[in-house]
Amino acid sequence: MLSNSDLSSHFQTRRLEQVVENRTAYTLEKSELCIYETLNPAYEVGLSFQIPVLASMITGKKLMHVDETPVFEFLPGQSLVLSPGKTCYIDFPEASFKTPTQCLTLGIEPEKVAELCERLNRKIPMMDIDGGGWNYNGEGFHFTNDQMITQLLRRLIAIFTENNEAKDFFAHLVLQELLVRLMQTKARHILLEDPRQQAQSNRMAHVAEFIRKNLQNPLSVQDLSRQAFMSEPHFFRCFKQQFGLSPLEFVLEQRIKTARIMLQASDVSVTEISLACGFNNLNYFVKTFKRATGLTPGEFRKSLLL
Numbered sequence: 001m002l003s004n005s006d007l008s009s010h011f012q013t014r015r016l017e018q019v020v021e022n023r024t025a026y027t028l029e030k031s032e033l034c035i036y037e038t039l040n041p042a043y044e045v046g047l048s049f050q051i052p053v054l055a056s057m058i059t060g061k062k063l064m065h066v067d068e069t070p071v072f073e074f075l076p077g078q079s080l081v082l083s084p085g086k087t088c089y090i091d092f093p094e095a096s097f098k099t100p101t102q103c104l105t106l107g108i109e110p111e112k113v114a115e116l117c118e119r120l121n122r123k124i125p126m127m128d129i130d131g132g133g134w135n136y137n138g139e140g141f142h143f144t145n146d147q148m149i150t151q152l153l154r155r156l157i158a159i160f161t162e163n164n165e166a167k168d169f170f171a172h173l174v175l176q177e178l179l180v181r182l183m184q185t186k187a188r189h190i191l192l193e194d195p196r197q198q199a200q201s202n203r204m205a206h207v208a209e210f211i212r213k214n215l216q217n218p219l220s221v222q223d224l225s226r227q228a229f230m231s232e233p234h235f236f237r238c239f240k241q242q243f244g245l246s247p248l249e250f251v252l253e254q255r256i257k258t259a260r261i262m263l264q265a266s267d268v269s270v271t272e273i274s275l276a277c278g279f280n281n282l283n284y285f286v287k288t289f290k291r292a293t294g295l296t297p298g299e300f301r302k303s304l305l306l
Protein backbone atom coordinates (compact mmCIF):
# COMPACT_ATOMS: atom_id res chain seq x y z
CA MET A 1 0.00 0.00 0.00
CA LEU A 2 1.01 3.65 -0.32
CA SER A 3 2.82 5.27 2.61
CA ASN A 4 4.49 8.48 3.79
CA SER A 5 7.69 7.46 2.03
CA ASP A 6 5.91 7.89 -1.31
CA LEU A 7 5.35 11.58 -0.49
CA SER A 8 8.98 12.57 0.10
CA SER A 9 9.09 15.01 -2.86
CA HIS A 10 5.72 16.43 -1.86
CA PHE A 11 6.89 17.15 1.70
CA GLN A 12 9.84 19.19 0.40
CA THR A 13 7.63 21.84 -1.23
CA ARG A 14 4.11 21.64 0.20
CA ARG A 15 2.73 24.39 2.47
CA LEU A 16 0.42 23.63 5.38
CA GLU A 17 -2.18 26.38 5.40
CA GLN A 18 -5.03 24.61 7.19
CA VAL A 19 -5.37 21.61 9.50
CA VAL A 20 -8.41 20.03 7.81
CA GLU A 21 -8.08 18.80 4.23
CA ASN A 22 -5.03 20.93 3.43
CA ARG A 23 -4.88 20.60 -0.36
CA THR A 24 -1.75 20.59 -2.51
CA ALA A 25 -2.46 20.38 -6.26
CA TYR A 26 -0.08 19.16 -8.98
CA THR A 27 -1.55 20.00 -12.39
CA LEU A 28 -0.54 18.68 -15.80
CA GLU A 29 -2.08 19.35 -19.19
CA LYS A 30 -5.05 16.97 -18.93
CA SER A 31 -4.92 15.68 -15.37
CA GLU A 32 -4.49 16.80 -11.77
CA LEU A 33 -3.24 14.98 -8.68
CA CYS A 34 -4.05 16.48 -5.27
CA ILE A 35 -2.77 15.44 -1.87
CA TYR A 36 -5.04 16.18 1.11
CA GLU A 37 -3.76 16.21 4.68
CA THR A 38 -5.84 16.50 7.86
CA LEU A 39 -4.10 17.09 11.20
CA ASN A 40 -7.06 17.49 13.58
CA PRO A 41 -10.23 15.47 14.14
CA ALA A 42 -13.10 16.80 12.02
CA TYR A 43 -16.60 15.70 11.09
CA GLU A 44 -19.03 16.07 8.17
CA VAL A 45 -16.48 17.76 5.89
CA GLY A 46 -18.10 18.09 2.45
CA LEU A 47 -16.23 17.31 -0.76
CA SER A 48 -17.43 17.27 -4.37
CA PHE A 49 -15.95 17.23 -7.87
CA GLN A 50 -17.20 18.16 -11.34
CA ILE A 51 -15.54 15.17 -13.06
CA PRO A 52 -15.03 11.53 -11.98
CA VAL A 53 -12.19 11.38 -9.46
CA LEU A 54 -10.19 8.50 -8.05
CA ALA A 55 -9.43 8.91 -4.34
CA SER A 56 -6.86 6.68 -2.66
CA MET A 57 -5.98 6.55 1.04
CA ILE A 58 -2.36 6.87 2.15
CA THR A 59 -2.44 7.10 5.96
CA GLY A 60 -5.08 7.35 8.69
CA LYS A 61 -8.80 6.59 8.57
CA LYS A 62 -11.86 8.31 7.16
CA LEU A 63 -15.53 7.54 7.66
CA MET A 64 -17.31 8.11 4.35
CA HIS A 65 -20.92 9.21 3.90
CA VAL A 66 -21.64 8.70 0.18
CA ASP A 67 -25.20 8.98 -1.18
CA GLU A 68 -27.50 6.39 0.40
CA THR A 69 -24.66 3.93 1.05
CA PRO A 70 -24.20 3.00 4.72
CA VAL A 71 -21.24 4.76 6.34
CA PHE A 72 -18.02 2.87 5.63
CA GLU A 73 -14.36 3.08 6.67
CA PHE A 74 -11.86 4.32 4.09
CA LEU A 75 -8.42 2.93 4.93
CA PRO A 76 -4.87 2.80 3.52
CA GLY A 77 -4.63 0.39 0.63
CA GLN A 78 -8.15 1.25 -0.54
CA SER A 79 -9.48 3.48 -3.32
CA LEU A 80 -12.81 5.02 -4.18
CA VAL A 81 -14.15 6.37 -7.45
CA LEU A 82 -16.24 9.46 -6.64
CA SER A 83 -19.12 10.34 -8.94
CA PRO A 84 -19.16 13.85 -10.45
CA GLY A 85 -21.53 16.49 -9.13
CA LYS A 86 -22.29 14.69 -5.86
CA THR A 87 -21.16 15.77 -2.40
CA CYS A 88 -19.77 13.20 0.00
CA TYR A 89 -19.28 13.96 3.69
CA ILE A 90 -16.20 12.78 5.56
CA ASP A 91 -15.33 12.23 9.24
CA PHE A 92 -11.70 12.23 10.45
CA PRO A 93 -11.98 10.65 13.93
CA GLU A 94 -8.29 9.84 14.45
CA ALA A 95 -6.43 12.66 12.67
CA SER A 96 -3.64 14.44 14.57
CA PHE A 97 -0.28 16.10 13.92
CA LYS A 98 1.45 12.85 14.91
CA THR A 99 -0.89 10.63 12.90
CA PRO A 100 -2.25 12.71 10.00
CA THR A 101 -4.90 11.45 7.63
CA GLN A 102 -3.53 11.66 4.10
CA CYS A 103 -5.28 10.93 0.84
CA LEU A 104 -4.71 11.59 -2.85
CA THR A 105 -7.23 12.37 -5.56
CA LEU A 106 -6.67 12.00 -9.28
CA GLY A 107 -8.82 13.71 -11.87
CA ILE A 108 -8.46 13.13 -15.63
CA GLU A 109 -10.05 15.22 -18.38
CA PRO A 110 -13.20 13.32 -19.51
CA GLU A 111 -12.35 13.75 -23.22
CA LYS A 112 -9.05 11.93 -22.65
CA VAL A 113 -10.87 9.07 -20.94
CA ALA A 114 -13.50 8.88 -23.71
CA GLU A 115 -10.79 8.61 -26.37
CA LEU A 116 -9.17 5.67 -24.56
CA CYS A 117 -12.52 3.90 -24.07
CA GLU A 118 -13.39 4.33 -27.75
CA ARG A 119 -10.04 2.83 -28.75
CA LEU A 120 -10.49 -0.14 -26.37
CA ASN A 121 -14.04 -0.82 -27.56
CA ARG A 122 -12.82 -0.80 -31.16
CA LYS A 123 -9.75 -2.99 -30.68
CA ILE A 124 -10.58 -5.31 -27.74
CA PRO A 125 -14.34 -5.14 -27.02
CA MET A 126 -15.68 -6.67 -23.83
CA MET A 127 -17.97 -9.67 -24.19
CA ASP A 128 -21.48 -10.08 -22.73
CA ILE A 129 -21.39 -6.70 -20.98
CA ASP A 130 -24.46 -4.46 -20.93
CA GLY A 131 -23.93 -0.72 -21.00
CA GLY A 132 -21.49 -0.14 -23.84
CA GLY A 133 -18.38 -2.12 -22.96
CA TRP A 134 -15.30 -0.25 -21.73
CA ASN A 135 -16.29 2.92 -19.88
CA TYR A 136 -15.15 5.07 -16.98
CA ASN A 137 -18.33 7.02 -16.36
CA GLY A 138 -17.60 7.91 -12.76
CA GLU A 139 -20.15 5.56 -11.22
CA GLY A 140 -18.85 5.29 -7.69
CA PHE A 141 -17.29 2.15 -6.32
CA HIS A 142 -15.01 1.28 -3.39
CA PHE A 143 -12.28 -1.33 -3.69
CA THR A 144 -8.97 -2.60 -2.31
CA ASN A 145 -5.97 -1.76 -4.49
CA ASP A 146 -4.19 -4.69 -6.05
CA GLN A 147 -0.42 -4.69 -6.44
CA MET A 148 -0.47 -3.24 -9.96
CA ILE A 149 -2.77 -0.32 -9.08
CA THR A 150 -0.60 0.48 -6.04
CA GLN A 151 2.52 0.50 -8.22
CA LEU A 152 0.88 2.80 -10.78
CA LEU A 153 -0.31 5.24 -8.09
CA ARG A 154 3.17 5.28 -6.58
CA ARG A 155 4.64 6.02 -10.02
CA LEU A 156 2.14 8.83 -10.63
CA ILE A 157 2.95 10.51 -7.31
CA ALA A 158 6.63 10.49 -8.31
CA ILE A 159 5.88 11.89 -11.79
CA PHE A 160 3.51 14.64 -10.65
CA THR A 161 5.81 15.84 -7.86
CA GLU A 162 9.12 15.70 -9.74
CA ASN A 163 10.72 18.59 -11.63
CA ASN A 164 10.91 17.22 -15.17
CA GLU A 165 9.81 18.95 -18.35
CA ALA A 166 8.76 15.63 -19.90
CA LYS A 167 6.42 14.61 -17.06
CA ASP A 168 3.24 15.20 -19.14
CA PHE A 169 4.49 12.51 -21.50
CA PHE A 170 5.40 10.14 -18.64
CA ALA A 171 2.05 10.68 -16.92
CA HIS A 172 0.11 10.05 -20.16
CA LEU A 173 1.55 6.54 -20.43
CA VAL A 174 0.95 5.61 -16.79
CA LEU A 175 -2.56 7.13 -16.72
CA GLN A 176 -3.61 5.01 -19.69
CA GLU A 177 -2.58 1.82 -17.92
CA LEU A 178 -4.21 2.93 -14.66
CA LEU A 179 -7.51 3.66 -16.43
CA VAL A 180 -7.56 0.24 -18.10
CA ARG A 181 -6.84 -1.50 -14.78
CA LEU A 182 -9.53 0.55 -13.01
CA MET A 183 -12.07 -0.46 -15.66
CA GLN A 184 -11.04 -4.11 -15.29
CA THR A 185 -11.45 -3.77 -11.52
CA LYS A 186 -14.87 -2.21 -12.06
CA ALA A 187 -15.83 -5.07 -14.40
CA ARG A 188 -14.94 -7.58 -11.68
CA HIS A 189 -16.88 -5.49 -9.16
CA ILE A 190 -20.00 -5.54 -11.39
CA LEU A 191 -19.55 -9.25 -12.05
CA LEU A 192 -19.57 -10.02 -8.32
CA GLU A 193 -22.34 -7.62 -7.23
CA ASP A 194 -25.03 -10.16 -8.16
CA PRO A 195 -23.69 -12.87 -10.47
CA ARG A 196 -26.87 -14.92 -10.10
CA GLN A 197 -28.94 -12.15 -11.66
CA GLN A 198 -26.53 -11.74 -14.58
CA ALA A 199 -25.72 -15.41 -15.11
CA GLN A 200 -28.57 -15.95 -17.60
CA SER A 201 -27.18 -13.49 -20.15
CA ASN A 202 -23.51 -13.08 -19.25
CA ARG A 203 -21.17 -16.05 -19.69
CA MET A 204 -18.54 -14.59 -17.37
CA ALA A 205 -21.14 -13.95 -14.66
CA HIS A 206 -22.24 -17.57 -15.03
CA VAL A 207 -18.61 -18.65 -14.56
CA ALA A 208 -18.31 -16.41 -11.46
CA GLU A 209 -21.46 -17.97 -10.00
CA PHE A 210 -20.11 -21.46 -10.74
CA ILE A 211 -16.85 -20.55 -8.93
CA ARG A 212 -18.78 -19.18 -5.95
CA LYS A 213 -20.74 -22.42 -5.61
CA ASN A 214 -17.70 -24.67 -6.04
CA LEU A 215 -14.86 -22.96 -4.16
CA GLN A 216 -14.35 -26.05 -2.00
CA ASN A 217 -13.69 -28.20 -5.09
CA PRO A 218 -10.66 -28.34 -7.41
CA LEU A 219 -11.22 -25.90 -10.31
CA SER A 220 -9.28 -25.90 -13.57
CA VAL A 221 -9.33 -23.62 -16.60
CA GLN A 222 -10.86 -26.55 -18.48
CA ASP A 223 -13.76 -26.73 -15.96
CA LEU A 224 -14.38 -22.99 -16.23
CA SER A 225 -14.09 -22.80 -20.03
CA ARG A 226 -16.73 -25.55 -20.32
CA GLN A 227 -19.09 -23.43 -18.20
CA ALA A 228 -18.57 -20.55 -20.66
CA PHE A 229 -18.93 -22.86 -23.71
CA MET A 230 -15.57 -21.64 -25.02
CA SER A 231 -12.26 -23.24 -25.89
CA GLU A 232 -9.65 -23.04 -23.13
CA PRO A 233 -7.30 -20.61 -24.97
CA HIS A 234 -10.16 -18.31 -26.03
CA PHE A 235 -11.73 -18.34 -22.57
CA PHE A 236 -8.39 -17.64 -20.85
CA ARG A 237 -7.63 -14.74 -23.21
CA CYS A 238 -11.10 -13.16 -22.92
CA PHE A 239 -11.23 -13.53 -19.14
CA LYS A 240 -7.84 -11.93 -18.53
CA GLN A 241 -8.47 -9.15 -21.05
CA GLN A 242 -11.78 -8.25 -19.45
CA PHE A 243 -10.96 -8.59 -15.74
CA GLY A 244 -7.19 -8.13 -15.54
CA LEU A 245 -6.68 -11.52 -13.84
CA SER A 246 -6.28 -15.02 -15.16
CA PRO A 247 -9.19 -17.38 -14.32
CA LEU A 248 -7.17 -19.19 -11.64
CA GLU A 249 -5.90 -15.92 -10.16
CA PHE A 250 -9.56 -14.90 -9.87
CA VAL A 251 -10.42 -18.22 -8.19
CA LEU A 252 -7.60 -17.71 -5.69
CA GLU A 253 -8.74 -14.14 -5.01
CA GLN A 254 -12.27 -15.39 -4.25
CA ARG A 255 -10.95 -18.14 -1.98
CA ILE A 256 -8.95 -15.63 0.05
CA LYS A 257 -11.91 -13.25 0.17
CA THR A 258 -14.18 -16.02 1.44
CA ALA A 259 -11.58 -17.10 4.00
CA ARG A 260 -11.39 -13.53 5.34
CA ILE A 261 -15.17 -13.42 5.74
CA MET A 262 -15.23 -16.78 7.53
CA LEU A 263 -12.40 -15.74 9.87
CA GLN A 264 -14.35 -12.59 10.76
CA ALA A 265 -17.81 -14.10 11.08
CA SER A 266 -17.23 -17.45 12.77
CA ASP A 267 -15.04 -19.36 15.21
CA VAL A 268 -14.54 -22.25 12.79
CA SER A 269 -10.98 -23.57 12.92
CA VAL A 270 -8.39 -22.42 10.39
CA THR A 271 -8.12 -26.01 9.12
CA GLU A 272 -11.87 -26.21 8.43
CA ILE A 273 -11.84 -22.80 6.72
CA SER A 274 -8.92 -23.94 4.58
CA LEU A 275 -10.86 -26.97 3.36
CA ALA A 276 -14.10 -25.02 2.88
CA CYS A 277 -12.27 -22.56 0.62
CA GLY A 278 -10.67 -25.23 -1.54
CA PHE A 279 -7.20 -25.42 0.02
CA ASN A 280 -6.34 -29.08 0.57
CA ASN A 281 -2.97 -28.21 2.12
CA LEU A 282 -3.05 -26.15 5.31
CA ASN A 283 0.52 -24.86 4.94
CA TYR A 284 -0.22 -23.66 1.39
CA PHE A 285 -3.36 -21.89 2.66
CA VAL A 286 -1.43 -20.12 5.43
CA LYS A 287 1.35 -19.00 3.04
CA THR A 288 -1.12 -17.86 0.36
CA PHE A 289 -3.27 -15.98 2.87
CA LYS A 290 -0.23 -14.20 4.31
CA ARG A 291 1.03 -13.27 0.84
CA ALA A 292 -2.38 -11.73 0.04
CA THR A 293 -3.07 -9.95 3.35
CA GLY A 294 0.28 -9.58 5.13
CA LEU A 295 -0.99 -11.72 8.03
CA THR A 296 -1.42 -15.43 8.69
CA PRO A 297 -5.07 -16.54 9.21
CA GLY A 298 -4.46 -16.74 12.96
CA GLU A 299 -2.88 -13.28 13.07
CA PHE A 300 -5.74 -11.88 10.97
CA ARG A 301 -8.33 -13.29 13.37
CA LYS A 302 -6.45 -11.89 16.39
CA SER A 303 -6.21 -8.45 14.76
CA LEU A 304 -10.02 -8.28 14.71
CA LEU A 305 -10.05 -8.38 18.52
CA LEU A 306 -7.73 -5.38 19.00
